[in-house]
Amino acid sequence: MNTTARISTAEHLGRALGRGWRAYARGERRVSNWLVSKGVPSAGAAAFVWVVKLITLGVLLYTTFWLALLLVFVVLAAWMARNTDLGDEVPEPEWRNGSAGFGLYTYDGFRIDPHVEDD
Known part of the structure; x- marks a missing residue:
């Protein structure tokens, strides 16, 4: 010790x-x-x-x-x-069923892909 x-x-x-x-x-x-x-x-x-x-x-x-x-x-x-939300980007268009059928739609509901009305 x-x-x-x-x-x-x-x-x-x-x-x-x-x-x-x-x-x-x-x-x-x-x-x-x-x-x-x-x-x-x-x-x-x-x-x-x-x-x-x-x-x-x-x-x-x-x-x-x-x-x-x-x-x-x-x-x-x-x-x-x-x-702060620095990402004020609009969302990417997405494929989904919408008012004009299945297609590529923007975030506010407009179809942007070329489509045929007869489908």
Whole structure:
């Protein structure tokens, strides 16, 4: 039996996301501390960080909205293209019994083959 513990893919992903979040928080603190060192009040630095976050969120939501709208139009266009009847062709003439006897008739009931009335 192996004594080393295996780490699942979900745990790897969770750890990677955690490292990314900690790196982001460190960068945010670094920017806030830099602003405070330049003479900005700490409340102003915190407000600036939040404004940047909200602007970023707004840009992401705006972009997501337009991409979702584009996706809806693409799906709608594909659905309309699938449901359109591009084959508006008239059916081929067929041999059948009709009002003028057995012969070659069009889709609207006219006999088109040469025939003799005496038959």
